[in-house]
Amino acid sequence: MATRIAVIRFPGTNCEFDVAEALSDLGATADILFHDERSLGGADAVVIAGGFAHGDYLRPGAIARFSPIMDAIRRFADEGGPVIGICNGFQVLTEAHMLPGALQKNAGSKFRCETVELRVESTRSPLTSRAQVGDVLRLPINHFEGNYTCSPETLEELRAEDRIILRYVDNPNGSVDDIAGICNAGRNVVGLMPHPERACNELLGSGDGIVMMRSLIDAASAAAAAA
Amino acid sequence: MTFDVAVEVRLRPGIADPEGSTIERALPALGFEGVSGVSVGKSIRFRVEAPDEGSARELVQDMCDRFLTNPVIEEAEIALTPAATAAAVD
Numbered sequence: 001m002a003t004r005i006a007v008i009r010f011p012g013t014n015c016e017f018d019v020a021e022a023l024s025d026l027g028a029t030a031d032i033l034f035h036d037e038r039s040l041g042g043a044d045a046v047v048i049a050g051g052f053a054h055g056d057y058l059r060p061g062a063i064a065r066f067s068p069i070m071d072a073i074r075r076f077a078d079e080g081g082p083v084i085g086i087c088n089g090f091q092v093l094t095e096a097h098m099l100p101g102a103l104q105k106n107a108g109s110k111f112r113c114e115t116v117e118l119r120v121e122s123t124r125s126p127l128t129s130r131a132q133v134g135d136v137l138r139l140p141i142n143h144f145e146g147n148y149t150c151s152p153e154t155l156e157e158l159r160a161e162d163r164i165i166l167r168y169v170d171n172p173n174g175s176v177d178d179i180a181g182i183c184n185a186g187r188n189v190v191g192l193m194p195h196p197e198r199a200c201n202e203l204l205g206s207g208d209g210i211v212m213m214r215s216l217i218d219a220a221s222a223a224a225a226a227a
Numbered sequence: 228m229t230f231d232v233a234v235e236v237r238l239r240p241g242i243a244d245p246e247g248s249t250i251e252r253a254l255p256a257l258g259f260e261g262v263s264g265v266s267v268g269k270s271i272r273f274r275v276e277a278p279d280e281g282s283a284r285e286l287v288q289d290m291c292d293r294f295l296t297n298p299v300i301e302e303a304e305i306a307l308t309p310a311a312t313a314a315a316v317d
Contacts, residue, residue: 058295101299104243108245151299
């Protein structure tokens with residue numbers, strides 16, 4: 001049976017179809033779930049897709065945190081289930097306190113929409129297990145609030161525990177320590193600003209996201225087998 | 228008692244404020260020279276019921292800490308004033 005991955009859609013999410021297509025092209029079953037659901041329907045992994053959940057009102061991710069589906073996602077994560085937040089999904093996970101720190105507005109006042117190079121810093125995550133440390137991946141970014149910041153203590157913790165999984169080769173937004181993606185202490189919750197789902201076809205400029213999507217499908221299969 | 232509440236949300240010192248710096252750079256184009264330190268925040272206004280001002284302030288502070296601000300990047304200043312009630316008008 002194909003691995004089932006829930007792709008979460010809030011009002012204002014706009015990357016859910018890209019994520020679902022990238023996953024189904026690789027053989028997984030992607031179920032798009034609306035934010036008012038209270039159950040993940042037996043999914044083996046969760047992707048919180050990018051966009052502007054709840055219009056980014058108050059702050060990106062601030063309202064999404066209260067959507068009914070978030071309780072189910074939190075329980076799933078507490079049990080070790082793989083949860084990935086891409087772009088706005090990363091912002092949602094920080095606002096929900098499932099990942100530390102915050103995404104502030106980009107340094108340099110610019111909305112950044114381009115393909116950037118990212119260095120894989122840790123393979124101990126559900127998104128990078130198939131990559132090699134030091135691999136450079138070309139992935140699109142598309143954000144205004146992507147400038148990762150956290151307290152010096154949190155930064156020290158992230159470094160010491162190998163929880164920075166991706167760094168920008170050429171920092172586009174001012175993120176502290178060039179951070180593009182991190183994971184939680186349990187290593188099953190990952191947030192990143194770049195969009196691997198938009199880099200799953202050479203025709204569209206890069207296939208470098210495929211290694212991440214395959215890693216996620218592996219993690220989902222492992223979670224399914226463990227359940 | 229009912230209180231009128233004004234919460235001013237500001238970015239913490241050192242947090243990027245591209246809106247503020249863009250406004251600051253634009254002002255001289257209209258001839259406004261000598262402006263510095265422009266920062267942009269937001270103001271949130273509402274009414275709250277509480278037994279007294281102290282408990283109202285405590286309630287609003289809790290809202291700020293848990294929802295109205297993201298304490299990693301923002302801070303809030305709270306202003307409370309007793310609301311003019313219908314009884315007071317009479």
